[in-house]
Amino acid sequence: MVFSTLTFIYIFLPIVILLYYLCGKKLRNRVLLLASIVFYAWADYRYLIIMFSIILISYAGTLLFTSKQNYKKILLFLTVIGNLSFLIYFKYFNFIAENLNRVVNFNFTALDLVLPVGISFYTFQALSYVFDVYQKKTEPEKNFLNLALYICLFPQLIAGPIIKYHDISEQIKSRDVDLDMFTKGVKRFITGLSKKVILANSIGLIADKIFIQEPTEYLNCGLAWLGAISYTLQIYFDFSGYSDMAIGLGLIFGFRLSENFNYPYISTSISEFWRRWHMTLSGWFKEYLYIPMGGNKNGLFKTCRNLSIVFLITGIWHGAAWTFIVWGLWHGFFIILEKIFRFETYNNKNIFLKIFSHIYTMFVVVVGWVIFRSNGLENAFNYVKKLFNYPDTCFLAFKTGYYINYINVLIIFIAILCAVPVFKNMLEGNNCVKNIVVSVWTIFLLVLSTIFIAESTFNPFIYFGF
Amino acid sequence: MKRNSEINKITNIVFLCVFFILLWTPLCCMKFVNPYNPEELYPYWVPLSSAPQNFNHYFGKNFDDWFKFRFVFRKQMINMYCTLPLKLFGKNERGAYNKSSGDLYNVWEFIPYGEYIINEKFKALISFNEFCEKNGINLYVFVTPQKPRIYPTDLGIYNQYDMHEEFINFVDNIKDLKVVYPYKDLIKDTKTQRLFFKPDHHWTDDGAYIGYKSLTSKIKQDFPQVKILQPNDFDYFYNKKIRFDFSRKFEDGRTGYILGFFPKDIQRFHSYDYRYYRHKDFDNLKINTIRTDYRRSKDSYYQKAPDLKVLVFGSSMTENLIEFLPYTFRTFRYIRLNPGASEGEEDYKILKKYKNEILEYKPDIIIFSASYNNIYNFDKVMETD
Numbered sequence: 001m002v003f004s005t006l007t008f009i010y011i012f013l014p015i016v017i018l019l020y021y022l023c024g025k026k027l028r029n030r031v032l033l034l035a036s037i038v039f040y041a042w043a044d045y046r047y048l049i050i051m052f053s054i055i056l057i058s059y060a061g062t063l064l065f066t067s068k069q070n071y072k073k074i075l076l077f078l079t080v081i082g083n084l085s086f087l088i089y090f091k092y093f094n095f096i097a098e099n100l101n102r103v104v105n106f107n108f109t110a111l112d113l114v115l116p117v118g119i120s121f122y123t124f125q126a127l128s129y130v131f132d133v134y135q136k137k138t139e140p141e142k143n144f145l146n147l148a149l150y151i152c153l154f155p156q157l158i159a160g161p162i163i164k165y166h167d168i169s170e171q172i173k174s175r176d177v178d179l180d181m182f183t184k185g186v187k188r189f190i191t192g193l194s195k196k197v198i199l200a201n202s203i204g205l206i207a208d209k210i211f212i213q214e215p216t217e218y219l220n221c222g223l224a225w226l227g228a229i230s231y232t233l234q235i236y237f238d239f240s241g242y243s244d245m246a247i248g249l250g251l252i253f254g255f256r257l258s259e260n261f262n263y264p265y266i267s268t269s270i271s272e273f274w275r276r277w278h279m280t281l282s283g284w285f286k287e288y289l290y291i292p293m294g295g296n297k298n299g300l301f302k303t304c305r306n307l308s309i310v311f312l313i314t315g316i317w318h319g320a321a322w323t324f325i326v327w328g329l330w331h332g333f334f335i336i337l338e339k340i341f342r343f344e345t346y347n348n349k350n351i352f353l354k355i356f357s358h359i360y361t362m363f364v365v366v367v368g369w370v371i372f373r374s375n376g377l378e379n380a381f382n383y384v385k386k387l388f389n390y391p392d393t394c395f396l397a398f399k400t401g402y403y404i405n406y407i408n409v410l411i412i413f414i415a416i417l418c419a420v421p422v423f424k425n426m427l428e429g430n431n432c433v434k435n436i437v438v439s440v441w442t443i444f445l446l447v448l449s450t451i452f453i454a455e456s457t458f459n460p461f462i463y464f465g466f
Numbered sequence: 467m468k469r470n471s472e473i474n475k476i477t478n479i480v481f482l483c484v485f486f487i488l489l490w491t492p493l494c495c496m497k498f499v500n501p502y503n504p505e506e507l508y509p510y511w512v513p514l515s516s517a518p519q520n521f522n523h524y525f526g527k528n529f530d531d532w533f534k535f536r537f538v539f540r541k542q543m544i545n546m547y548c549t550l551p552l553k554l555f556g557k558n559e560r561g562a563y564n565k566s567s568g569d570l571y572n573v574w575e576f577i578p579y580g581e582y583i584i585n586e587k588f589k590a591l592i593s594f595n596e597f598c599e600k601n602g603i604n605l606y607v608f609v610t611p612q613k614p615r616i617y618p619t620d621l622g623i624y625n626q627y628d629m630h631e632e633f634i635n636f637v638d639n640i641k642d643l644k645v646v647y648p649y650k651d652l653i654k655d656t657k658t659q660r661l662f663f664k665p666d667h668h669w670t671d672d673g674a675y676i677g678y679k680s681l682t683s684k685i686k687q688d689f690p691q692v693k694i695l696q697p698n699d700f701d702y703f704y705n706k707k708i709r710f711d712f713s714r715k716f717e718d719g720r721t722g723y724i725l726g727f728f729p730k731d732i733q734r735f736h737s738y739d740y741r742y743y744r745h746k747d748f749d750n751l752k753i754n755t756i757r758t759d760y761r762r763s764k765d766s767y768y769q770k771a772p773d774l775k776v777l778v779f780g781s782s783m784t785e786n787l788i789e790f791l792p793y794t795f796r797t798f799r800y801i802r803l804n805p806g807a808s809e810g811e812e813d814y815k816i817l818k819k820y821k822n823e824i825l826e827y828k829p830d831i832i833i834f835s836a837s838y839n840n841i842y843n844f845d846k847v848m849e850t851d
Binding site: 183406435447452454 | 525548
């Protein structure tokens with residue numbers, strides 16, 4: 001099920017909230033688990049088998065390796081492989097087969113596989129639990145239903161935030177909600193919803209129309225930049241909107257889920273960008289991959305090696321295509337450069353350096369999104385060439401002006417304002433006037449978002465594919 | 467401070483009350499009866515049975531589609547979404563409304579391809595022509611103009627990037643293919659007749675008749691026995707409804723959508739008496755089959771017409787032509803390329819879908835009829851996978 005559908009907002013959510021608060025505290029986890037199962041089974045209930053296999057492997061694996069200390073490492077290895085095998089098979093089998101066929105002349109036939117929704121997210125959550133138990137950060141969960149709820153809790157099930165087990169294990173066992181928390185949750189959910197359906201979907205229409213075209217023949221420099229900037233805004237509002245909805249839903253049911261975004265487009269270095277973008281994924285990699293490999297403790301060379309590996313895997317995690325791998329390495333490359341030259345402007349007060357750093361960061365990020373969005377590396381390369389090809393010739397007459405009508409300009413303007421912390425400071429605080437204004441505004445956003453959803457017929461989240 | 471927190475508490479309670487009223491209203495006001503609506507989708511109700519292959523794995527998506535048509539105020543919401551920009555800017559994301567003439571226009575009625583692209587798109591049709599020639603068939607490509615070309619409008623940027631001049635130039639100079647584009651014939655009559663419906667992008671019977679004459683004049687050059695129907699071959703009647711709205715001999719009455727308006731709402735734009743044609747020998751046209759399922763096709767036989775067998779591949783613009791073509795050729799078959807069951811590209815894969823049928827039917831003439839804005843799909847004609 002998708003958050004931004006009429007079914008979710010106007011059937012699933014009211015029923016779940018009602019059942020959750022009608023039943024006693026002891027039953028609440030079961031209500032949430034049941035709701036999560038229905039939520040996940042909505043698109044295709046056969047995926048449940050995969051999700052519950054992963055839960056079962058994690059549950060049994062951790063119980064085994066904590067009870068049999070002599071075989072701890074081998075059992076950990078088997079548990080991790082067991083978890084990853086589904087992800088590798090469904091997400092990467094065809095990609096690996098295709099590349100092996102190309103390189104060593106094998107003859108693997110591509111399988112007709114449909115990627116189970118959210119598999120990358122819940123596999124990483126399951127691994128988080130396994131690693132936490134292995135590193136003794138937490139005790140193995142004896143209650144299967146609690147573990148199942150951690151992995152398949154519907155607010156964060158299909159597109160994160162990726163919650164580490166030790167951050168939420170206590171909340172699963174006991175949590176409370178007060179009026180303030182519940183209200184904040186509703187407001188956060190509606191804010192995320194409007195980011196997704198009003199901003200991301202509208203800007204996405206521009207980006208989609210441009211990216212669908214063959215760059216060499218159909219794009220010129222201006223159009224290429226418009227497409228790149230539109231996609232940069234679309235992916236941010238799409239994904240951060242989803243995270244806001246997840247965090248808001250979490251608050252409604254008493255969970256304080258980790259923040260996933262912190263205005264990434266105001267960053268002044270790529271390192272800072274990754275401290276602000278998809279923070280739960282970068283946090284996961286940092287805690288379970290980068291630091292165990294030695295982090296930055298063993299000299300510059302090993303730090304660079306570790307960073308390369310982390311960003312290679314970050315790219316692979318996003319999708320089974322060379323574009324994602326190159327996108328990961330592209331970011332890794334600039335982070336390594338920043339490490340080598342000690343380029344860190346986070347606390348620098350020189351305004352010119354900050355402006356320059358910001359331009360550099362956004363340039364790397366935008367070009368990165370072009371690679372990320374393109375269909376294939378050749379396409380990406382041709383698109384990037386078009387970004388720097390002015391004046392140019394193309395066969396198509398659709399030029400930049402075609403895509404810029406009053407409404408698009410207005411939406412892009414609003415999106416840029418919302419991508420920087422302009423309103424954040426204005427709306428924060430305990431002032432009652434602010435609260436009234438925000439409440440009225442939030443209701444208006446809910447109505448407006450509903451109008452947009454009712455009007456649209458197709459609005460899948462970008463991050464479902466990863 | 468205490469007062470502040472009390473006001474905040476009351477605000478939050480009021481906010482949540484409004485939120486829950488909004489949240490529960492659609493569920494409480496849901497109507498379970500099937501609303502009559504051409505866009506209606508019918509779900510397989512039971513997730514585990516009575517669906518294709520006995521298991522409806524996609525029940526959830528199925529339900530989403532079902533529910534969205536029953537969502538309270540959906541219609542009003544969509545109308546608001548479509549009307550507000552029209553009122554503010556004279557345009558919405560789907561097109562524009564010309565207040566003085568009462569015409570609605572869709573944005574996709576424009577093509578942005580230069581001559582190079584048009585050439586590339588037509589290459590497949592040239593190959594299709596070779597295939598037809600090899601099988602003793604004459605192919606005619608009939609491109610139907612779009613309304614903004616015949617009734618120009620101030621759609622600003624869209625007009626600016628339309629490549630109509632290039633296309634006319636292309637049609638005038640193409641040698642390997644018989645292409646008919648009746649733009650020049652239509653443009654002569656815009657002041658005396660209403661050639662396109664005002665709230666719709668299709669041509670009227672008057673417009674289609676001009677197109678018919680352009681097409682059959684071209685065919686007559688190769689088949690002199692063809693007799694072009696004259697105005698006195700028809701009875702006429704007038705109606706404010708647009709073509710889709712009412713049933714005719716070949717077509718069930720349905721209303722199309724334009725600019726996001728619902729069928730009933732579009733009727734408020736019905737303000738003109740359109741002239742409709744009906745052949746005087748209407749009762750003697752023998753209709754063999756009419757299929758309206760995934761394949762929309764019609765077969766007819768008219769004894770008094772010259773003994774020619776015609777196969778027409780067409781789109782919605784061809785629907786009016788079949789008030790004329792079946793009386794011009796004795797054996798007639800019309801296949802709608804875009805019946806709405808599949809997505810654009812797949813619709814135009816003629817060789818993949820109809821090769822055997824063409825060879826079995828053995829027509830003397832194939833008319834490939836498509837709208838100007840469908841040129842984009844022409845390169846799919848010869849695709850076989």
